[in-house]
Amino acid sequence: MKNNILIIGGGPAGLEASAQLQRMGYNVILIERSAKLGGHLAQWDRLFPDRVPADEVLGGLLRATEGVKCFTDTDIRAINRLDKSYNVRLTNGITVLSDAVLVASGFDLFNAVRKEEYGYGIYNQVMTNADLEAYFKTGEDKRIENPRKIGFVHCVGSRDEKSGCRSCSKVCCATAVKQAIEMKQAFPQAEVFCFYMDLRLFGRHYEDLYLEAQKEYGVRFIRGRVAEVSENYDGTLLVKAEDTVASKPLKITLDLLVLMAGMRPSASVKELGEHLGMMVEEDGYFAVRSGIAAGQRSPQPGIFLAGAATGPKTLPETLADARAAAMEIDRYLTEIFPDAKNYKQLVKERW
């Protein structure tokens, strides 16, 4: 008998873990609450630092999950702990007896409307990083008509106590630099400004991307937060900010302002936490058994975590986390169900 594993969330973490666990010989059931697999990755055009197409990465993840039972538009209705397993009722009417559950519920983008002073949803020429990726994918957005001056605001809904978002989103700095370069490539005559608090370009090649933006594309980085945005008579934006390096307030007219909306805990965390009896920390992400030694294990037996369900992560970190979670699940199931027909048993039988 094969062990059943339920994976909640069809984003990169859920897809990667599904593929890994299926390869190990487990019976994987993947549920996704939206209509499409891929999570935020499906909305993105290209990925930092190498600007590889997101579709290419997602295509690879999807191909690797062939054979996995996927249910989209599906959520958990109820879950009960049995002796060693979980009895899970799904909203599509199916009931699954699952020996392990992996929560890969991902993240939500910060709702930029909440930073009222930036005017998203009020002023026509204000957009978010997600809107800009959609433009890169489709080439269509009525806000973008040969902009001559473009601004990027880092840390919108991250590292911001006022909006209740204390943590760093990790990905926004590199995304802003990548998008700034892409806008310069699309509109070489445009002047591009990035307003930042700190540049957290920690990953391999990220610093190279930052230097490339400055040296090759002339993107100007201004260390200071944007105070407020308003609309001029001609529809352009008047942006007030502070240049903390020059110790001066500044006022600039822009044709387009892009807000780097940060990662927030998925709206599903609260509901899932209640269903699964899992603790949520003050920052809104799921608690793990040990942040260092057992980052993919929840305090509940048989329930595991991967990806942005436990905090902001880059895509490579998410995929690595999903693989680690698959290994943790395998270790757990081997201990709890020593006779189960997973790949190790098959190998033993064959030899």
Add this chain to the structure above:
Amino acid sequence: MIYEGKQKIWSEYQKEIPDDHYFYVRSCIRQSFFPASEATFLDITRNALGKDIFETEHHTTCGGIAYHSDTIPQETVMTIIARQFALMAKHGYENYVCSCITSFGLYCETMETWREYPELEAKIRENLWRSCKLEFAKPKFLVHASDLIYKYRNLIAAQAVRKLVNVHTGEPLKVVEHIGCHYSKMFPSKGVGGAEYPYVLVGMIEAWGGEIVDYPERRHCCGFGFRQYFIKGNRGYSLSNTHKKFESMEPFKPDLIITNCPGCPYFLDRWQYVIAESTGKTYGQDGHGIPALTYEEVAGLVMGYDPWDLGLQTHQVGVEPLLDKMGVEYDPAKKYLGMNGKDLGAPAPCSCLK
């Protein structure tokens, strides 16, 4: 501009404003700057709308000007405020409405401070009893007078004899709204519409037929920052603030500015004269300025009050072009007559501002 986006934000910043039965406290400086505004508020609310608005001559200043000038200890100003609230309770009211934005901000700040530090509230309670022999009380509802006019805006519209419409073109008048900084910038949830896109004055203008102008320096201070104006050496900052606002609103060609703060209409009005006299620049049509009125004055105009009874002659910027656009009948000969018909004398004409 995406109007629906603003509507969404406005819907999130709605405060409860009781319909009736208020204890009213006046402003220290509005009675000097625009003396008819408070009388108009009382006349509209009591006589036109039949509301119970009570005031007593025993109330005092809130101490706000001294507080923001750092010349009064916080406990003293809190005891003054506690006395105001105690007078409200003594007269059987639990809804408090104040005329002044500085006072409103200070009342909000004081009540929040008491909530945060109950031991301070206990001390003020004791101070109040020892100094005035009054029982401590807090308002159940604290509102600014503009909140009440906002609440009654449709009742006022129902009694209006004219709209904020140019009678010659049929077009709505373009109106700049300016909120006092202490109305909602300190406590966004205490103001109708919040701090970034306040709705309290916008709601009035919409109800009375005007069109709101949103210009880039809308949020900027009028120039009556306490330290900018009270300290003589800083007054250039005050003037430059006002100048910045007018330069920003100029392309939108506003017909009128509506305000809800004691200082804002004063500075937006008087500094236009200074700018005109010192630079020759005017912001209205044909050498005129842009009238900066209080919300009571605007309400009075749409309800058919005589402009001179509303005290519009106390403004530096002439209001006649606005009155002509609105189709308000007025007697120029009566502009500078006192209450008993005595000629108070016309001021000397300005050299630049018509």
